[in-house]
Amino acid sequence: MSAHTTTPPTDDLVDVAVIGAGTMGSMTLWQLAEQPGLSVLGIEQYGPAHSYGAFTGESRLYRAANKEGLIYTEAALTARRLWAELEAASGRRILERIGVLGVGPTGHDALEMTIRTATDNNLPIRVLDATDLRREYPQFHVEDDDMGVLDLLGGGLRPEVAVASALHEAQKHGARVLFDTTVRAIEPGSSPDAPVAIVLDEGGGARSSDTSSGGELRTVYARKVVVTAGSWTAQVLPELNDLVKPILFSLFWFMPRNVDAFAPDRLPGWMRDLGERHAFGVPSLDGYSFKLAPSIAGNEPAETWDALDFDLTREQVREVGRIGALMFPDVDPEPVRWSRHPDSTTADHVPVIDAIHDGRVVVAGGMSGNGFKFAPAYGRIAADLALTGTSTLQQSMFTVESHRARAAARAAGGTVDGADLILQGH
Ligand SMILES: Cc1cc2nc3c(=O)[nH]c(=O)nc-3n(C[C@H](O)[C@H](O)[C@H](O)COP(=O)(O)OP(=O)(O)OC[C@H]3O[C@@H](n4cnc5c(N)ncnc54)[C@H](O)[C@@H]3O)c2cc1C
CATH class of the missing domain: 3.50.50.60 (FAD/NAD(P)-binding domain)
Structure with a gap:
């Protein structure tokens, strides 16, 4: 029974x-x-x-002018209002309102969709060319045809x-x-x-x-x-x-030589597309390292939770070190720490x-x-x-x-x- x-x-x-x-x-x-x-x-x-x-894992990106499509805009804006309500009710700071900067080749899908979402919903953004990026955000390696889109309502959440x-x-x-x-x-x-x-x-x-x-x-x-x-x-x-499968995402922290340039008053939350590589992260919240989360090979969903492998090979860590140093020339090419966390995903x-x-x-x-x-x-x-x-x-x-x-x-x-x-x- x-x-x-x-x-x-x-x-x-x-x-x-x-x-x-x-x-x-x-x-x-x-x-x-x-x-x-x-x-x-x-x-x-x-x-x-x-x-x-x-x-x-310390932080999560919040973006209002999202790059995933217009169906998410209302949820993003409702969430921003509710984050503020939760902050007021709890007396704790949850959203660091520092903006989120997307950097990638001019015409990249994600940047185009961010601009479209912002335009359709009247959300504040700034569009930067390679010269602007090099002047204002020298932390990044910038290619001549790169552009940036700064989502001014974006920021970093304290999960x-x-x-x-x-x-x-x-x-x-x-x-x-x-x-x-x-x-x-x-x-x-x-x-x-x-x-x-x-x-x-x-x-x-x-x-x-x-x-x-x-x-x-x-x-x-x-x-x-x-x-x-x-x-x-x-x-x-x-x-x-x-429909719903378990998956792992990995976080890495790098040590910049000049950590002041990676503080939240100088670096917003960010996303970077460089060649085939993609990563996102937030500025330094601990005063010595900053977070970089790359897409890495072997990051496919698992069929069962028990099949998730929470470890990384030395070669995977070295590869992320190379990505970090490529995207941010001033960082040591070895993550100072890393961790892996389970989420669920759909196709x-x-x-x-x-x-x-x-x-x-x-x-x-x-x-x-x-x-x-x-x-x-x-x-x-x-x-x-x-x-x-x-x-x-x-x-x-x-x-x-x-x-x-x-x-x-x-x-x-x-x-x-x-x-x-x-x-x-x-
Ligand atoms: C490394 C990483 C980086 C990310 N970065 C971003 C980002 O920058 N921006 C962003 O928007 N999103 C980001 N995400 C995604 C976001 O964090 C997740 O999508 C979200 O936290 C998922 O929440 P959830 O409630 O589904 O899962 P969880 O937060 O894991 O909650 C599930 C809960 O259910 C409990 N539970 C499960 N089974 C049972 C059971 N049988 N009985 C009792 N309790 C149970 C678990 O213990 C857990 O507490 C990231 C995710 C990861 C992993």
Whole structure:
């Protein structure tokens, strides 16, 4: 007999449960908890603002004039407003408003789309030619045909501070969060009115080897469930295994010889396309090194979470050293530290944010290395979908149905809706 067929005891029944209190989960919890009279439960396999998720690593880029396509503009601008609200509520600084500079060959797709997004939405940008770049941003190696686009509303987010702040706000408004508790299964059952059963392992941890409880299981129930499990999405919702895959992204920190030139008052957040190479990063936040995140070979999605390899070969690290020194001639060609973090991805990098199982289960996953900037807006969509079944911020391309249709069109070699607008972001 499956757990949902028993009548849930009132103490164990909540209005909304959020599975995974990382980036999207903390933002969803914060916004749900602000609704009066709603019982809200968060369930997180690790502790608050832990070091295992997609949000770890000191900084994330925020861009308003985004290069991924016009479908993201409303979410980007809503998120910017919500970041400010979270800062005001928590009294903590989350977004360093330092701008983001894209540098690449004149006519590069990403720069053209940034200009188009800014023009269509009246967003402030500056366009720089190679002479401007060399004069104003001598940190970069600049080719004669390079140009730059400075997104004046962009900046660098403090991800750990953001997640911790949203969780504190959620708890302050009455949300309960169970930490070190892993959801082993959810059972929506077939009745559209039944609460969803959630099977908890109170030992916590992603793998059975992390568990200290010896696998004690307990079932709680929720009228609506939001799954914000990041790279673990398909473990909680195996039915999305074909759409949402785990992937690793790598961060490297380099030491410039003149770190003052890499301070936030001299260097904005940045993205660089140079030949075949692409990297992004933020200025020095620790006073001695600055972050550079390159696209590196072997960065494909994995079929399962356990197949992720968190290590790098010496040759991969040396290659990144070469990229760093090529893009920034004043840095030592050896990363001073590096780390790898799991995110979830979809085939065309568009997130999956949708309500499934008769609207009783909402999923926000497949953030594809690009979710942080939008997190409070995506949390708003997830909260709206759980509460009302719709959200004005949701894009039709985010739905499971649309993802499956695009996958089928790709498999058939046909025209795929929106394919021309979508570029990998961060
Ligand atoms: C290295 C790196 C750099 C990036 N740079 C940028 C950037 O510059 N700008 C940008 O906008 N985006 C960036 N991103 C993307 C962005 O950080 C992610 O898309 C976003 O953080 C994903 O959030 P998430 O909530 O899906 O996953 P997470 O933040 O990982 O949250 C998932 C949570 O669910 C919990 N969980 C999972 N399974 C269970 C379970 N069964 N039971 C209980 N809890 C569970 C996990 O422990 C975790 O806390 C980057 C990502 C990485 C990895």
